[in-house]
Amino acid sequence: xxxxxxxxxxLLGVAAKATGSGLACEANWPQCDxxxxxxxxxxxxxxxxxxHRFVAMFAGIAIIGSALSAWRSPSIDRxxxxxxVLGMLLTPIQVYLGRETVLSYQMDILSLHFWTAVLxxxxxxxxxVLVWRSSLSTxxxxxxxxxGLVSLPAHIALSPTDLGVVTSYSPxxxxxxxxxxxxxxxxxxxxTMVGRWQFDDRQLVSLLAGSTVLAFAVAYLGRxxxxxxxxxxxxxxxxxxxxxxxxxVIGIRRSRLAGSGSRRSL
Numbered sequence: 105x106x107x108x109x110x111x112x113x114x115l116l117g118v119a120a121k122a123t124g125s126g127l128a129c130e131a132n133w134p135q136c137d138x139x140x141x142x143x144x145x146x147x148x149x150x151x152x153x154x155x156h157r158f159v160a161m162f163a164g165i166a167i168i169g170s171a172l173s174a175w176r177s178p179s180i181d182r183x184x185x186x187x188x189v190l191g192m193l194l195t196p197i198q199v200y201l202g203r204e205t206v207l208s209y210q211m212d213i214l215s216l217h218f219w220t221a222v223l224x225x226x227x228x229x230x231x232x233v234l235v236w237r238s239s240l241s242t243x244x245x246x247x248x249x250x251x252g253l254v255s256l257p258a259h260i261a262l263s264p265t266d267l268g269v270v271t272s273y274s275p276x277x278x279x280x281x282x283x284x285x286x287x288x289x290x291x292x293x294x295x296t297m298v299g300r301w302q303f304d305d306r307q308l309v310s311l312l313a314g315s316t317v318l319a320f321a322v323a324y325l326g327r328x329x330x331x332x333x334x335x336x337x338x339x340x341x342x343x344x345x346x347x348x349x350x351x352x353v354i355g356i357r358r359s360r361l362a363g364s365g366s367r368r369s370l
Contacts (some may be wrong), residue, residue: 106170106188107228109163111286114221116156117202120131121214122275123342125152126205133206153206165222167195187231191224196226208241211331218327222289233297236334240298245312245359252291252319253352255284256345257323265329265338281297285323292319299359308358315351322348 120126128149129136138146145154171192174185201217204210233240260280264273296312304308325341328334346350 106163106166107225107232109166110221110225110228111161113156113160114218114225114281114286115164115279116159117221119279120152120156122278123152124311125216126272127209128153129206131206150191157202159211160199160276162197164199165171167191171340177269181234183232184234187227187234191227191231194220194224215327215331220325223303225286226293227290229293230297231293237301239293240300240301242298242359242362244297245295245302246290246356249315249352249356250296252288252295252315253297253349253356255288256322256349258351259284259288259326260342260345263326263329263341265341267342268335278330281326285326289323292316295355295359299355303362305358308362309357311351311355311358315348317357318344318348318351 120128128143128147130142130150132142134157135142136145136157137150145151167188171185171188174180174188177185198217198220201220204213205217219256258282259268261269262277262284264270272275292312292315296309296316297348298314300309322341322344325337326343328337329341
């Protein structure tokens with residue numbers, strides 16, 4: 105549930121920025137611009153900013169609750185506990201950055217706010233995979249790589265680059281593309297972690313680890329392509345997606361072969 109709330113908070117933040125609602129609520133924080141004590145939104149732009157804050161509040165409560173529960177429970181893996189506690193420690197920083205996006209609205213702060221959220225999201229993906237470790241197998245590696253492979257053409261098609269098929273980079277398109285970005289990052293994390301546990305093929309494990317690094321680079325370059333028009337960045341973004349697609353194809357093939365080999369040995 106906490107992972108879902110973190111993802112929802114990120115996407116609602118994207119919606120607020122894409123609709124130009126980041127400075128709605130009359131640039132108040134944490135209040136808005138209507139209702140008792142200015143707690144509620146007065147119009148549609150303010151609603152986008154308000155609902156982002158509202159869900160973020162519940163995500164923060166869930167993060168703190170998960171961390172305290174994991175830390176106090178002896179049955180929880182210490183690695184899981186450490187990850188969720190670190191997520192809790194990052195939450196006040198993220199709240200402060202969210203406040204600054206309203207009060208100062210600088211692009212550097214907006215970017216730091218976004219990537220801190222992605223870091224928290226990634227840590228919760230890792231923690232979730234650790235919790236479900238005993239239920240994950242080689243087939244989940246192949247499936248995760250398949251999700252990543254499918255997400256790449258969608259990511260490009262929704263981008264504002266020359267290869268994008270959208271005529272307008274509307275708020276809806278931005279929201280969908282960032283949802284694809286989160287799916288891409290989650291897929292490579294799952295594939296890399298489970299692959300390390302399930303496969304003895306060092307080349308495959310190295311390929312999966314490299315794919316994770318490359319996926320984050322693609323996410324970064326894709327975001328930069330939105331924020332700053334640069335032919336060089338666009339080319340790097342497209343090259344990165346091609347390399348990542350090749351890595352996914354090779355990884356799917358090798359993971360299927362390794363998985364079938366391990367099943368025959370059983």
